[in-house]
Amino acid sequence: xxxxxxxxxxxxxxxxxxxxxxxxxxxxxxxxxxxxxxxxxxxxxxxxxxxxxxxxxxxxxxxxxxxxxxxxxxxxxxxxxxxxxxxxxxxxxxxxxxxxxxxxxxxxxxxxxxxxxxxxxxxxxxxxxxxxxxxxxxxxxxxxxxxxxxxxxxxxxxxxxxxxxxxxxxxxxxxxxxxxxxxxxxxxxxxxxxxxxxxxxxxxxxxxxxxxxxxxxxxxxxxxxxxxxxxxxxxxxxxxxxxxxxxxxxxxxxxxxxxxxxxxxxxxxxxxxxxxxxxxxxxxxxxxxxxxxxxxxxxxxxxxxxx
Amino acid sequence: xxxxxxxxxxxxxxxxxxxxxxxxxxxxxxxxxxxxxxxxxxxxxxxxxxxxxxxxxxxxxxxxxxxxxxxxxxxxxxxxxxxxxxxxxxxxxxxxxxxxxxxxxxxxxxxxxxxxxxxxxxxxxxxxxxxxxxxxxxxxxxxxxxxxxxxxxxxxxxxxxxxxxxxxxxxxxxxxxxxxxxxxxxxxxxxxxxxxxxxxxxxxxxxxxxxxxxxxxxxxxxxxxxxxxxxxxxxxxxxxxxxxxxxxxxxxxxxxxxxxxxxxxxxxxxxxxxxxxxxxxxxxxxxxxxxxxxxxxxxxxxxxxxxxx
Numbered sequence: 001x002x003x004x005x006x007x008x009x010x011x012x013x014x015x016x017x018x019x020x021x022x023x024x025x026x027x028x029x030x031x032x033x034x035x036x037x038x039x040x041x042x043x044x045x046x047x048x049x050x051x052x053x054x055x056x057x058x059x060x061x062x063x064x065x066x067x068x069x070x071x072x073x074x075x076x077x078x079x080x081x082x083x084x085x086x087x088x089x090x091x092x093x094x095x096x097x098x099x100x101x102x103x104x105x106x107x108x109x110x111x112x113x114x115x116x117x118x119x120x121x122x123x124x125x126x127x128x129x130x131x132x133x134x135x136x137x138x139x140x141x142x143x144x145x146x147x148x149x150x151x152x153x154x155x156x157x158x159x160x161x162x163x164x165x166x167x168x169x170x171x172x173x174x175x176x177x178x179x180x181x182x183x184x185x186x187x188x189x190x191x192x193x194x195x196x197x198x199x200x201x202x203x204x205x206x207x208x209x210x211x212x213x214x215x216x217x218x219x220x221x222x223x224x225x226x227x228x229x230x231x232x233x234x235x236x237x238x239x240x241x242x243x244x245x246x247x248x249x250x251x252x253x254x255x256x257x258x259x260x261x262x263x264x265x266x267x268x269x270x271x272x273x274x275x276x277x278x279x280x281x282x283x284x285x286x287x288x289x290x291x292x293x294x295x296x297x298x299x300x301x302x303x304x305x306x307x
Numbered sequence: 308x309x310x311x312x313x314x315x316x317x318x319x320x321x322x323x324x325x326x327x328x329x330x331x332x333x334x335x336x337x338x339x340x341x342x343x344x345x346x347x348x349x350x351x352x353x354x355x356x357x358x359x360x361x362x363x364x365x366x367x368x369x370x371x372x373x374x375x376x377x378x379x380x381x382x383x384x385x386x387x388x389x390x391x392x393x394x395x396x397x398x399x400x401x402x403x404x405x406x407x408x409x410x411x412x413x414x415x416x417x418x419x420x421x422x423x424x425x426x427x428x429x430x431x432x433x434x435x436x437x438x439x440x441x442x443x444x445x446x447x448x449x450x451x452x453x454x455x456x457x458x459x460x461x462x463x464x465x466x467x468x469x470x471x472x473x474x475x476x477x478x479x480x481x482x483x484x485x486x487x488x489x490x491x492x493x494x495x496x497x498x499x500x501x502x503x504x505x506x507x508x509x510x511x512x513x514x515x516x517x518x519x520x521x522x523x524x525x526x527x528x529x530x531x532x533x534x535x536x537x538x539x540x541x542x543x544x545x546x547x548x549x550x551x552x553x554x555x556x557x558x559x560x561x562x563x564x565x566x567x568x569x570x571x572x573x574x575x576x577x578x579x580x581x582x583x584x585x586x587x588x589x590x591x592x593x594x595x596x597x598x599x600x601x602x603x604x605x606x607x608x609x610x611x612x613x614x615x616x
Contacts, residue, residue, distance in 0.1 A: 034428075035428060035432075095600075098600055099599065099603075103603070105560075106599050107599075109556050109595065109599050110599040110600070112552075112553070112595070113592050113593075113599060116549075116588070117593060120588035120592055121589050124585055124586070124589065238435070238439070238545065241432065245429065277446070278447060280443050281442075281443030281444065283436075284437070284439050284440050285436075287433070287436055288421070288422070288437070291425060291429060295424070295425055
């Protein structure tokens, strides 16, 4: 029983990170209807921003923000999120915006090109280099024992940060004017534009929001696994996208649900000794099984095609 | 194509491949290796073009089928290579390629029947998923070396085999698409609903395209295995599928000549950029972005750009 609870806990922690990345995929899909392959690299850049900011802080601001203090960790996370938000907006402005009126396939391939560009540039020795680097501890680590179930302080951090960000996101999307505009553009871009919504600005905002969440996910991932490398986003990004599709793409609660379900499924499979090496394939098998019975995802609405 | 019967072009291509292969000793081994890479890329790109270009079903799992064919053919020749004589070797190799293609086609059928109920992005992501599942399965199969890869594959792929397969693939796909039956693929691409209303069994056409595409991908996998003499599951990941998709798109989706040219250019390009090795993939990715911004209709299309909206 404790082992079962332990797996659930681990699965939820992994799922929370999937959810943060999946939200970015699903939001961009909602407004622009294409898969932003470069999103997985924003996730990676978020982790690397955290890595270099920590070095910077430890060197120049060690007296004001002592290493492993909560303030330093929060500031590092917020700055990384800001950096990635700016990068996300820049990518959209330079690569995707000129293609807005073109077929979606063109944009999709451009996104793949952007993704490859970021990955190979970051692997260049003059940038980050191809080999993995150890991520510093942003916070002191402890383990809590809850009646046999071991919970690390890192998992607490993951749950707390994800929870706060999800509440914030829900507030922005549901209660603010810009959130309403986002929903309007996602529902019908033309009609929204006719109602006076500045579509370009909303698209930029969507990219900023999604990229900031991915950056947070990147830092949480780095805290959990303590190792970062330029290709760390590839598998995570694919699985987070699977999570977004699982929940019904374009649907924000669906992305969270998909992320958590995927985390739980992977963790459950990882716990079974004979199946653990198939872990990477299980996410996709599960996705295919779900799509065959509910082609619009768990929470997606069935869309009827009009002829 | 109208003036010459295409059969003659095929025969001519096979003869030329045979002649070049017979005198291949005089060529630089490196150039020969690259030319075999090019031929394999043509098989892959043209077969994916049948699915993505002509039939309009966006598949992102082509590398998975390549892996199925490659591993099957390699397992066959490794098991038999001790008992082969110079006479039986080409026959067994050809058989291994075909068996690899057939097993791959079977995989295509298994994957295609359920996933082709989905459309567009969902289809893309499901085929991507199947490709990854195939890779993970090979990564766990101890009998083919699991994660450390399959070693000791005999080096049977030469200039003739690779270019003969490329010629046959191009011939088969071009004839299929230009046949009466093949109009169905294009109808499904242009408007699935209208095609269905005209009495075309769209699902059947989609699955057929998928199975045929998978068959040739399997052949390409067999050629690849016996060219590189080593197979690793990581070589067949998502990036490999993307590489083939990029060839099809830069070639202009559904234009066989364009796709062949794109396969040639995109295979030679990284080799040309080898002197500046640390920058070559950066340049490659920038080229993809630049071409999509400037020439989205494909690299080699001039007059037909308005043919298909």
